[in-house]
């Protein structure tokens with residue numbers, strides 16, 4: 001395998017380095033010649049090879065699937081979560097989105113709820129805490145009835161799916177000036193709340209998840225930066241739905257509905 | 261050579277599992293909380309098992325090296341999951357799914373396991389739907405199905421192009437519900453580096469915290485490995501970057517036999533590599549073969565753009581050679597044919613390393629919207645990677661390593677050869693024989709985790725009632741912990757000149773060339789010596805910088821690549837010994853006049869399971885004979 005059909009561009013990288021959560025961090029500058037066929041993370045791989053060869057510790061950054069589905073990757077590129085391309089996770093970004101002589105500033109996701117672990121890697125475990133608070137339908141293995149017993153109108157199924165597409169990357173939080181996690185939380189609440197299977201726990205789920213979210217993250221002031229950064233283009237409508245459900249959950253006579 | 265005991269129950273095939281569920285020992289509900297079970301891995305197999313065991317009342321500890329269970333490699337599965345629901349009324353049944361799977365596996369799987377898999381497949385769809393998995397539905401609101409390679413019925417359930425993500429979110433949410441309930445203790449960013457035994461029985465594991473570097477022992481009455489497959493031994497594969505064999509391999513070194521390591525699957529529809537910096541390959545879902553037509557230019561080195569090549573100058577080689585199945589032949593057949601046409605010089609694209617997958621006819625027939633509704637996200641993915649628009653020009657695809665059928669040997673209870681140690685999901689070898697059919701891995705992982713292991717594990721645990729776990733200050737644990745701490749320092753002190761990735765990439769090249777899509781005796785011999793030479797170089801010249809008490813990704817990888825080296829040798833040895841072709845294992849010396857895989861049922865209708873004999877010695881090959889009571893062995897034909 002040799003010979004590329006992309007062109008080569010030269011870029012200046014300003015990369016954030018930080019050895020631990022409480023160590024001070026700072027930018028490091030590197031020049032990189034790179035084919036436009038390479039992905040953004042492959043460019044970082046190459047840079048790491050060069051650093052290692054020069055006896056310098058490679059830059060820590062996270063990725064796994066490298067196809068935009070696992071939500072492991074994610075950095076700020078020129079101030080934007082996941083970079084310039086719409087509906088694209090960091091790992092799917094290719095260097096053909098950049099031009100010769102570009103300066104590219106690479107930083108970790110910045111949010112109060114996501115402390116830096118090292119360099120570009122952050123801790124996003126509070127997102128799991130929100131799911132733990134109620135992001136599920138309570139059905140033990142074996143307790144399910146035949147899958148076709150309850151038809152789900154296609155429109156509802158499709159809408160639930162649009163919400164379920166969230167990959168849990170946390171870019172919405174990183175993009176938000178308040179470090180709010182409304183888009184992530186509402187995507188999960190919307191996914192389950194729109195399906196017939198999700199009705200029994202709808203109000204208790206919403207209440208528990210929203211309140212756990214508020215323990216870790218800032219509050220939403222409707223900037224809409226989250227949906228702009230979201231690689232799955234989760235819609236702001238889900239935040240509206242969540243807010244409505246939360247109000248209802250709060251006032252609902254839940255005892256009467258047999259729910260807590 | 262010893263003979264392995266599969267513990268397949270007596271009775272007719274269709275009754276075995278039902279009868280066996282009745283005859284197995286049970287742990288009564290109040291006693292379940294007296295048992296500790298460790299589950300390593302939180303992909304479909306591990307998350308479903310940990311959640312279900314927690315629901316049953318066992319005390320579960322779940323481990324993953326990911327930062328969240330939801331990131332396991334299962335998330336990337338695109339195409340779908342099989343189940344014998346027969347919702348489409350096209351003649352499907354448990355028996356047909358069973359039959360297709362045994363045949364698709366080229367008669368190298370265990371009939372009883374496969375039948376059980378087909379039986380529980382229907383429960384998986386019910387369970388997932390109840391959890392809120394948004395499977396595709398028709399306008400009446402009922403579940404939709406599509407067909408997949410290797411089957412003539414529509415039995416594949418799907419969720420746009422992200423079936424794996426949706427199923428995993430279902431299993432992950434069930435798991436998080438148990439975490440909230442306190443039945444499961446979740447350990448993230450925790451990598452298993454050793455399996456610990458006492459008096460011959462698995463009693464726990466040793467884990468390294470990937471952030472602090474701390475090495476800790478954990479004990480339990482049973483240990484379950486759900487740690488996925490080993491495709492990344494090839495470096496370039498469709499698997500996520502962090503997939504590795506370490507958990508299974510270290511269990512192997514503690515006595516678990518490793519079965520059929522040479523059975524690896526090449527997926528026919530991946531985006532061809534574009535350059536040396538390529539870090540992984542991207543799969544284009546096999547479901548695309550339902551509507552896409554595969555072709556190459558009939559002429560050698562035809563450099564015209566696809567659109568300028570008239571019908572008469574195109575070779576739709578799968579439709580030509582296999583009229584009955586056409587573009588839907590099984591993966592191994594589709595892959596080998598692509599290799600053949602490219603090797604002959606018909607390849608397309610700048611590196612001539614691809615074949616066309618063309619949607620022009622489907623778009624003309626069904627309209628752009630219908631195609632975009634079905635495959636839109638896959639088309640977008642393709643365009644992002646290649647910069648080419650598949651609505652306007654055909655995709656370029658090429659086979660890539662995708663799945664590993666080999667893995668830890670397990671009996672009918674999914675227990676390895678080490679008592680108390682289980683393996684489920686892709687990590688075990690059980691159900692796919694020498695070739696896995698599309699949409700069957702998700703089915704197997706969830707079958708194992710939701711519906712098989714939770715029953716079978718009780719049979720063995722019942723006999724352990726009253727036995728305390730081995731305390732973690734027992735010498736078996738302290739020695740193992742010290743060994744793992746030493747290992748980290750050994751990598752850091754080598755101070756060679758080349759990175760871990762450099763060696764991994766070079767290893768991958770050897771494995772792809774010698775133990776890839778086609779293998780032969782001399783090539784495998786050569787591969788063995790190449791692997792061993794590179795391995796010595798790795799151990800003396802690798803450069804791992806930094807320290808062991810912080811996030812250190814090179815250090816993590818060093819241990820994984822070391823295990824890949826050892827595995828690669830075993831793969832070559834296994835491929836060499838198996839002097840027949842079957843499924844994904846294609847020995848060039850053994851093919852029919854038409855170039856199809858030629859099995860040797862008289863000599864190789866068995867599972868090869870390798871026993872570790874210590875460092876520096878060759879493993880011993882054991883066999884489990886495969887007997888086929890229900891399915892008649894025949895030459896697979898998809899013509």
Ligand SMILES: Cc1cc2nc3c(=O)[nH]c(=O)nc-3n(C[C@H](O)[C@H](O)[C@H](O)COP(=O)(O)OP(=O)(O)OC[C@H]3O[C@@H](n4cnc5c(N)ncnc54)[C@H](O)[C@@H]3O)c2cc1C
Pocket residue numbers: 300301302303304305306323324325326329332333334335336337338339340341423424450451452453486487488489498499500503504506507543662663684685686687698699700701702703705
């Ligand atoms: C791109 C792609 C598409 C696919 N599409 C389909 C499809 O459409 N249909 C289908 O049926 N199959 C498909 N497959 C195959 C299928 O996705 C996998 O075989 C299956 O998901 C494996 O599940 P698993 O639970 O066994 O392992 P995985 O999902 O790989 O999970 C492994 C788990 O183990 C953990 N782990 C591993 N090692 C350690 C360790 N040492 N310490 C701690 N934790 C560890 C990981 O963190 C992870 O949680 C696809 C595969 C690929 C690559």
Ligand code: SF4
Pocket residue numbers: 165166167168169170171172173183184187226229230231232233234
């Ligand atoms: S809502 Fe979008 S940005 Fe936020 S976690 Fe989900 S996928 Fe990522």
Ligand code: FES
Pocket residue numbers: 062063064065066067068069070071072073074089090091092167
């Ligand atoms: S690495 Fe999986 S989404 Fe980017």
